[in-house]
Amino acid sequence: MNIDPKNYTYTIDNNRNRQIFFLGLILILVSVLIGYKHQEFYFSYLTSYFFWLSIALGGIFFTLVHYAFSAVWSVSIRRIMENTIIVIPIMTILFIPILIGMESLFSWMPSNPKWSIPGSFEADHLIQHKLSFLNQEFFLVRAALYFLLWNFIVIYIYKKSIKNDTIANNSDLDKLRLFSMSPLGVLFFLSLTFAGFDWQMSLDPHWYSTMFGVYTFAGSFLAFLAFLTFTIIHLQSKGLLKNIVTSEHYHDLGKYLFAFTVFYCYIAGAQFYFIWYSNIPEETIWYLHRWVGSWKIISVLLIVGKFFIPFFSLIFRASKRNLGLLKYMSLWIIFMHYIDINFIIMPTYHHHDFHFGIYDLLVLSGIGLVFIASFRHRLSQNPLIPVNDPELINSINHRNH
Amino acid sequence: MANYGVIAKFESPSALLHAAEKVRDSGFTNFDCHSPFPIHGMDEAMGLKRSKLGFIIGAMGLTGALFGFGLQTWVHLVEYPLNISGKPYFAYPAYLIITFELMVLFSAFGAVFGMMFLNKIPRFNHPVFYSDKFSDVSSDAFYISIELTDPIFDENKTKSFLKEIGGTDIEVLSDEN
Numbered sequence: 001m002n003i004d005p006k007n008y009t010y011t012i013d014n015n016r017n018r019q020i021f022f023l024g025l026i027l028i029l030v031s032v033l034i035g036y037k038h039q040e041f042y043f044s045y046l047t048s049y050f051f052w053l054s055i056a057l058g059g060i061f062f063t064l065v066h067y068a069f070s071a072v073w074s075v076s077i078r079r080i081m082e083n084t085i086i087v088i089p090i091m092t093i094l095f096i097p098i099l100i101g102m103e104s105l106f107s108w109m110p111s112n113p114k115w116s117i118p119g120s121f122e123a124d125h126l127i128q129h130k131l132s133f134l135n136q137e138f139f140l141v142r143a144a145l146y147f148l149l150w151n152f153i154v155i156y157i158y159k160k161s162i163k164n165d166t167i168a169n170n171s172d173l174d175k176l177r178l179f180s181m182s183p184l185g186v187l188f189f190l191s192l193t194f195a196g197f198d199w200q201m202s203l204d205p206h207w208y209s210t211m212f213g214v215y216t217f218a219g220s221f222l223a224f225l226a227f228l229t230f231t232i233i234h235l236q237s238k239g240l241l242k243n244i245v246t247s248e249h250y251h252d253l254g255k256y257l258f259a260f261t262v263f264y265c266y267i268a269g270a271q272f273y274f275i276w277y278s279n280i281p282e283e284t285i286w287y288l289h290r291w292v293g294s295w296k297i298i299s300v301l302l303i304v305g306k307f308f309i310p311f312f313s314l315i316f317r318a319s320k321r322n323l324g325l326l327k328y329m330s331l332w333i334i335f336m337h338y339i340d341i342n343f344i345i346m347p348t349y350h351h352h353d354f355h356f357g358i359y360d361l362l363v364l365s366g367i368g369l370v371f372i373a374s375f376r377h378r379l380s381q382n383p384l385i386p387v388n389d390p391e392l393i394n395s396i397n398h399r400n401h
Numbered sequence: 402m403a404n405y406g407v408i409a410k411f412e413s414p415s416a417l418l419h420a421a422e423k424v425r426d427s428g429f430t431n432f433d434c435h436s437p438f439p440i441h442g443m444d445e446a447m448g449l450k451r452s453k454l455g456f457i458i459g460a461m462g463l464t465g466a467l468f469g470f471g472l473q474t475w476v477h478l479v480e481y482p483l484n485i486s487g488k489p490y491f492a493y494p495a496y497l498i499i500t501f502e503l504m505v506l507f508s509a510f511g512a513v514f515g516m517m518f519l520n521k522i523p524r525f526n527h528p529v530f531y532s533d534k535f536s537d538v539s540s541d542a543f544y545i546s547i548e549l550t551d552p553i554f555d556e557n558k559t560k561s562f563l564k565e566i567g568g569t570d571i572e573v574l575s576d577e578n
Binding site: 134269272273276277279317 | 441442451484486494495497498
């Protein structure tokens, strides 16, 4: 089989891409300079940071699954997945502002402004019980471990996969399969769960939900699927990947989007029911905070926009093969994912009303530009498909039955 | 002795698939393919439209959901209001699980009975069983049957046509009773 290399070579204007990258960095720096003294800035930063990070985290899961099961259908879109997750090293550096602002973010820290009255922290019985887990030293160690693991996984996968493009045998693919089936996959899930606990759930240290790890995963994976679908449709509209990604692949991606929309709803619903039924004050207060003022509108928007709209749009076979609909639906799902992250993090700061301010705008676009620019850079570095994978031809000829 | 149609045997799944395409292209609509196992791409080769079953399931699922929600609302608000752990009578979050279960139950009924309805089963006999050799189709034979009721059916022409596209053991099915 011969594919015209033009079909899978993505060329970009490197200077312009560098400008995008540095514009993103400047936006982040400007917002840090304006807001480093304000608590609001750190909440906005955490929201935007976790939104972009979760797209890459969902991608790590999908890539590991792809290799572990030696999936055939997704070989032709595999490189796009690998190019997404390799932004993790840059996201690691962007974690620094959260470390700077951890004292104003997390109220389980004695130095948090919430405990301005002397002795009030020690009087909070529930927090005192959780201090063996929620303390600064252990928090930092855990964050370091997550990033160590994520960086190790993505760099290993990326290096091996790229290397496989140029050598004759496929021993690297076997190594990647074993790598994905190793306990690292389990560790990755643990890290994702605890990252959700640490950076989102512990914002309200009285509150806890045993579903929260799965909730983080469901949101991340759905956002990544939408990002992947949108990227592929966008690349094809530029004339790339012609006859490599077919409507059969879009059909499968559409099925994934549909399935994980339902999965997200199931997880989010189950979390709500457990808390609603048991009716324990320190649990229900979390939902009560999100059912006042304009947060109520956001809660309803999540139910309608993150479940009903994608569900009824994507349920039909024809709509999974309709690229126009799929494109806007994936953008919509990414948007709803941002709303979801905002819904989880921001009510801790904005108690009464949803608020989208200058900090949100600056850091969301700043981190976004850095993310997109480094993603585009990676896309242009190597062929858009794993040219040397023996299953590539089967993936291109993939059919749904 | 009434005739029902013609059957012809093919050697392999791919032969059956290509034969089905030819039968479809020559304008037959009332024909069927018989194989020991499902063959990928057969729906397209036979020119079958997408099944209407999905719409039946969808309608049944919606009915079930509305029925489940309505039933609980009626019971809790009208028929037997009961204070459960201080929650309001119209505690709709609690209703959603039964609503969901009844949606699934009704959808499953719609799927099973709708499938039976669309396939016209249970049906205890079919003309193809008048052939002695046809029972091989449950192990290693692949058959096409074209029925008499097809608008362009003509016994001799159809027989020679089936022979032309590679069919063997061509038989005219007739009711022996």
